[in-house]
Amino acid sequence: MQEDRKSLDDRQKLTDLERIRHSCAHVLATAILRLWPEAQFAAGPPVENGFYYDVELRHRIAPEDFPAIEAEMKAEIKANHVFEKRIVTRAQAIKDSESGRLGGLSERPGNPSKFKLGNLEAIPEGEPISYYQNGDFIDLCAGPHVLRTGNIGAFKLTHVASAYYKGDERNPQLQRIYGTAFKTRKELDDHFAMLEEARRRDHRKIGAELGLFTIDPDYTGPGLPLWLPKGGAILEELEKLAKETEFAAGYVRVKTPHLAKEKMYQTSGHLPYYAESMFPPMELAEGGESLKRESAQAGSITQRGNDSTKYYLKAMNCPHHHRIFAAEPRSYRDLPLRLAEYGTCYRYEQSGELFGLMRVRSLNMNDAHLYCAPEQFAAEFNAVNEMYLKYFKIFGIEKYVMRFSTSAPEGLGRKYVNEPALWKQTEDMVRGVLVDAKINFVEVPNEAAFYGPKIDVQVWSVIGREFTLATNQVDFAVPKRFGLVYKDRDNVEKTPLCIHRAPLGTHERFIGFLIEHYAGNFPLWLAPDQVRVLTIGDDPALVSYAKGIVQELRASLVRADGDFGTDKINGKIQRAELAKVHTMLVIGPRDLAANAVSLRVHGQGNLGAKPKGAVIEDLLAAIKERRA
């Protein structure tokens, strides 16, 4: 996109590391040309963790080609060529593109540098056009680069992907070769160690190992996770936390159906703009006739008739809550009205976008809608933010950014509802709350929702993976579309503001995040297996004592079980440790005699024998306090 093009000023701000990576991209192109002189190059920028270069080439580059390419790259680095900058005229650049010289090692008659030609067209008149040359390789490039190829530290090619020229699917598809580079070998090694740790913590891997959830593409469908009992335990703990927190904050809970008539989403404005992201409608006749399955094989339930009605699975809860607001006349005395629900929504994400629990088609949202008068807005919004911070503290989320997305004047009436005064008012209020609360935020113009400004919460797990977890939006448009009003003090009907908020996001994404955040080692209150009692041997007296402990814990709603079999104690401990059971109580004859338990905590090892009563008391307290 033209408007996203980096300005020359921005380019001069490239960090040293970005210069190294961008330079390494040129070296990559040089190496590919040594092996395949006909290759045509498009773009080769530095990116977050490295760099890439897009290349058009008949030969399909595979990881098996990497050693040969890397060897050529090393030779180019060893040659220590200078990155020479030259300003040229547009005419000269066009001529060099047509001869195939640009993005090549020499002129290539009959093989013009077509992508470079396209790139040239994107450079505005009046902006200088520059070449960078290392050895024989000349590239159209604004720079900046390191001084010499020898200044590139340690690098490695990582993977191949495909990408459309200029990101547009109507353009030719190119091979994108990714690599990464660092100043030193050690930094490169650390980077790969971090990636390895990320793979180890992958929520899909740990989720399967611990039996938290499963995805069954054949029967249930892709993107529709099934929560297994152990994942269900985490889910219930989160809901309990949300219910307690919201109750204390004056929310009321509601429950709404999973589907609604077409009219609902026409009124909300989500149809037709959001239709692509919704599951296709179910069509059926009014009047209570039984459903006729016209095409059972295709799985659709259809009844065509003159008065047929379409039902849609809900992609969001807000319209349902709006109808609850509308269900009875509202007075200013009813406000703020805070409707909360763990609502299940369905979104038809494209097949290629599905990703474990992070991107799914059925999602349980920690949703709530707060209806308030404008003068109540700041206090309500502030309270929502405080709730976010409270949650971050419980989960030990230290690194986060709130992305405050605002409107842009040129989008009013098109991308955004045409209410300039309300936009200014709500944006000022939100900004004021963020500043007063000293919250870490960045303001992003021209990214608001069509009905109001929004805040997306981005968090980083301990391994540095970024997640957009939660969202918090102001809505001053949709309540109007639904005709929602309250009777104010002055006996005038007014439209309330609505705050959409979901501090815990969805169960799917939040639990996915927590799995990676904790590497599956959940704190006691969240752990699917909180306590396991292990007997040394299966002597009946021991087993009876151990069973009593399990029963006592379960009576206090602790997820406790026992391993009373004939396996050796080492085997029982190994199994419990691999299952990441939080607390293990080992019971042998010595413990039975002393009315004690031997305490072992996952990750902490054997903590020795302690009085039974004290251990149970402390477990209950730790769970109640949601101790980290």
Add this chain to the structure above:
RNA sequence: GCCAGUUUAGCUCAGUGGUAGAGCAACGGUUUUGUAAACCGUCGGUCGUCGGUUCAAAUCCGACAACUGGCUCCA
């Protein structure tokens, strides 16, 4: 959706045209145990699905499906 890769037992994987394998898990038995795996045995697979080539296909070819990595950060 598009491009590429992958798909063999519940899990992790071996098997490149000639009788489908291992470890773990599960199940049965033996073992009576003090802090990360006791021992023996048994069960378990239309090699993702469908079609083609071949005397013969997990293996070669094609289609489809699912999964994984990308497709935004642009000379």
